[in-house]
Amino acid sequence: MQYYNFPHTGDSMDNTWADELAQLKQALQLTREASIPTPPLLGESLCINPTLQLLPLNWKNLCVLLKDPESKTVPVAGKEFVLLYRLPGDGEVFFYPASRKNLLALKILSENLDRKKVAEEAKVAVGQVDAAVEEACQQGIILSPPTAIRRGESHLPQSEADDWHNYLNASYFTLQWHVTQACDLHCKHCYDRSEISPLTLEQGITILDQFREFVLAKNVRGQVTFTGGNPLLYKHFTELYQEAAKRNFSIAILGNPTDRKTIEALQDIQPLSFYQVSLEGLEAQNNSIRGDGHFQRIMDFLEILDELSIYSMVMLTLTGENMDQVLELGEFLREKTDLFTFNRLSQTGEGAALATAAKEEYKTFLEQYLEAVKNNPTMGLKDNLINIIRSEKGEKVFGGCTGYGCGAAFNFCSILPNGDMHACRKFQSPIGNVLESSLVELYDSPVAETYRLGPEECRGCKIRPVCGGCQAVIQSSGLDITLNRDPYCFLPTG
Numbered sequence: 001m002q003y004y005n006f007p008h009t010g011d012s013m014d015n016t017w018a019d020e021l022a023q024l025k026q027a028l029q030l031t032r033e034a035s036i037p038t039p040p041l042l043g044e045s046l047c048i049n050p051t052l053q054l055l056p057l058n059w060k061n062l063c064v065l066l067k068d069p070e071s072k073t074v075p076v077a078g079k080e081f082v083l084l085y086r087l088p089g090d091g092e093v094f095f096y097p098a099s100r101k102n103l104l105a106l107k108i109l110s111e112n113l114d115r116k117k118v119a120e121e122a123k124v125a126v127g128q129v130d131a132a133v134e135e136a137c138q139q140g141i142i143l144s145p146p147t148a149i150r151r152g153e154s155h156l157p158q159s160e161a162d163d164w165h166n167y168l169n170a171s172y173f174t175l176q177w178h179v180t181q182a183c184d185l186h187c188k189h190c191y192d193r194s195e196i197s198p199l200t201l202e203q204g205i206t207i208l209d210q211f212r213e214f215v216l217a218k219n220v221r222g223q224v225t226f227t228g229g230n231p232l233l234y235k236h237f238t239e240l241y242q243e244a245a246k247r248n249f250s251i252a253i254l255g256n257p258t259d260r261k262t263i264e265a266l267q268d269i270q271p272l273s274f275y276q277v278s279l280e281g282l283e284a285q286n287n288s289i290r291g292d293g294h295f296q297r298i299m300d301f302l303e304i305l306d307e308l309s310i311y312s313m314v315m316l317t318l319t320g321e322n323m324d325q326v327l328e329l330g331e332f333l334r335e336k337t338d339l340f341t342f343n344r345l346s347q348t349g350e351g352a353a354l355a356t357a358a359k360e361e362y363k364t365f366l367e368q369y370l371e372a373v374k375n376n377p378t379m380g381l382k383d384n385l386i387n388i389i390r391s392e393k394g395e396k397v398f399g400g401c402t403g404y405g406c407g408a409a410f411n412f413c414s415i416l417p418n419g420d421m422h423a424c425r426k427f428q429s430p431i432g433n434v435l436e437s438s439l440v441e442l443y444d445s446p447v448a449e450t451y452r453l454g455p456e457e458c459r460g461c462k463i464r465p466v467c468g469g470c471q472a473v474i475q476s477s478g479l480d481i482t483l484n485r486d487p488y489c490f491l492p493t494g
Helices: 016-033 064-069 100-111 115-122 126-139 162-167 202-218 235-246 260-271 283-290 294-307 323-333 347-353 359-374 386-392 437-443 445-455 471-476
Strands: 053-060 076-086 093-097 172-178 220-225 250-254 274-279 312-319 337-345 412-417 420-422 429-433
Touching: 016 053, 016 064, 016 076, 016 093, 053 064, 053 274, 064 076, 064 093, 093 172, 100 115, 100 126, 115 126, 202 220, 202 235, 220 235, 235 250, 235 260, 260 294, 260 323, 274 294, 283 294, 294 312, 312 323, 323 337, 323 359, 359 386, 429 437, 429 445
Parallel strands: 172 220, 172 412, 220 250, 250 274, 274 312, 312 337
Antiparallel strands: 053 076, 076 093, 412 420, 420 429
């Protein structure tokens, strides 16, 4: 970073705005002549954009005049710092007045300050400091290395195309946190009704601190998705939600319907990224799984979410009993929720007693679902196997279950109420315990890498980066998740 103070005649405040406008023009020309910067490499640290100039001025609004000489904006006497720099890649030039957050981020990087200490001295949450640095990175003032959440070359299909690389590197990581097993429902397909003692609030805060260190180390955006059981039944939920907000995480909830007052209180702390509820078919079918009156409670709750401008999602667990109701339910939910998707049943826990969707009918079902999606913006895509059909038709594939195919232990992990970490909650996939090892250590472990690699039979598949099937379905079908592909996969073998 270059700090410029161009020479002028007389006292600084006596310097005319025209003189300073000339200085700004000169600084802009130097920026345009600077070499296009190169971002740090994988594993390197954040750095200040080497083309950045920080120009102190005694007049405001000069950037507006430089961009538009015909502007009627009048220069005003007053201290201002102007940032000028080029972006990596196309070398586009930017110049504008620095915000206080911009200056804070630059001070932290230039002086190698500890963010927690900066936050303590300023008496603000450390997440506010992290957010200032993150914003500076998004603007290009600070340059960041690529994400460290990356798949190995084994995920590239045999017929490699450049587009596949977009699905090998994740820019965000979701921590799905089952904070309690307590639940006010008794669903017939619940995959875990065991009694697990929840963590204390102090232990929960420790996990949030670990997650903050993880996303900073991996250079990704972090999201905490609270779930359970019913996460709202965790006795320290509001405090834990607040602590997550203090650490600059996006926050979402996978839970049951609740009252408006509870949601408004959470919104006052930090607006939710989304709130996901579940339906298991039309009213009679759903209530037979989730209890009498549940369907109407969901409908009432979706209205509350809509009134509060909270993005709502409805998830269905696909079984042999409700597959023929999915399209009708999707149409019923049109304009009542923002997104409706489904996951296939994992015959785990009490779900082992339910019938799965018929394999021989599954491809036809997906084709019908895709046709319905074209005319219903509420219906979304989630099942990785949908990409087989889209690929066969020459249509653009989508990101699959988590945006990167099967995200188990890749850009997604689950934590149980006792701190046990799993690759995915829908099947037995233990990695370790976050109270005994750090999230970084667990994520980088050979055990986690096994889940990321997925089935050997998927290697070399033309759509592997956006698929990998569902490991929960593989395991609950009695197959080997390290070897066997998804039993619902309808690609030819061999």
